[in-house]
Amino acid sequence: MTYQGVLKKMKTSFEDVVQYYLDMEADFLNMNQLLDREIEMSFVKYECLNCHLDKEIYRQGFCKSCFFEIPTAGDWIMKPELSTAHLGVEDRDLEYEQQVQLQPHIVYLANSSDVKVGVTRKTQVPTRWIDQGAHEAIEIVEVPNRYLAGITEVALKDHVSDKTNWRKMLKNDIVDADLVKIKEELSQYIPDEAREYYLNGNSKETNINFPVHKYPEKVKSLNLVKSHSYKGVLKGIKGQYLIFEDNTVFNIRANEGLVVNIIV
Structure with missing residues (x-):
């Protein structure tokens, strides 16, 4: 067909x-x-x-x-730390930005090629991990807006990658990691504004099997x-x-x- x-x-x-x-x-x-x-x-x-x-x-x-005009392609999409809706400041369309940015977000660790840190809306768990080809992932913090997730990611990526090696991921050239341990080690680097949202003992690894x-x-x-x-x-x-x-x-x-x- x-x-x-x-x-x-x-x-x-x-x-x-x-x-x-x-x-x-x-x-x-x-x-x-x-x-x-x-x-x-x-x-x-x-x-x-x-x-x-x-x-x-x-x-x-x-x-x-369209890429340089529409709100769904603003810089804050790829760089959450640039989010400003929590301040009432518009980038391209404040109503849309408030709708997307002012909702629970997750900062997570995912292992697709190597362990990386990332950000997604809570409603996109585990979809975001699947899209990245991660065979295991864990939540670190759950914050009320995208800005807090962004500054947390920026702080943590000084200590763990925020990139996926897509070739390595596709070849399945991967090693299991103790994400719980890595999460605990990284907790000391969470910014003060987000520290109260740390998921201490409230999250566990999610394992994903691909076809x-x-x-x-x-x-x-x-x-x-x-x-x-x-x-x-x-x-x-x-x-x-x-x-x-x-x-x-x-x-x-x-x-x-x-x-x-x-x-x-």
Whole structure:
């Protein structure tokens, strides 16, 4: 069958093995059911996730003009410490920023390639960890707004990474870590403003299993815009990556805003 739609981050369901769903507008594809089957993908055009025009995607699924204008792409998205809604100060749209920033946020440790620190809204646990390809994660603090989460992350990343080595994650070149111990060691570096929100003994490791039948030995990243089409046997899904039998990987999240045909 042939499906056409604009790529958006795959939806996930946290089960014994993570379930992945690709929204193709008229259909939802359960990607787990496509494991060990041949898939053909082809690039059709661009479609900005905001204005829906056929304009080259700049970042996060948006064309360049939308990226620098819309509130969902403000700098505070990637840098939570820049959040100002708690002060009543607008960046691009105060109503939207208050809605997103002034809600419980989690600062966490996740182990996807190595242990890293990160920030997410409480409602995005464990979705955020799944999207990063983390096989284990733990909450450190739960704070009432994004700003406090941001300054906590900034303080902690002086002592632990805030980046994921995506190639290492996809090759499953990972080692289990004692996240409880690392969390306790890092607790001394939590800023004074966030110290009362430390989850002392109130959180435990979450373990995540991904649907992967074969991990790549050497990772080859697919650029669908340049190649226009690709055909391969799907062997796994981890993070937001499709993993194919020939070691090709395709990052759905990084290709949001591409209209594609998928033949299965």
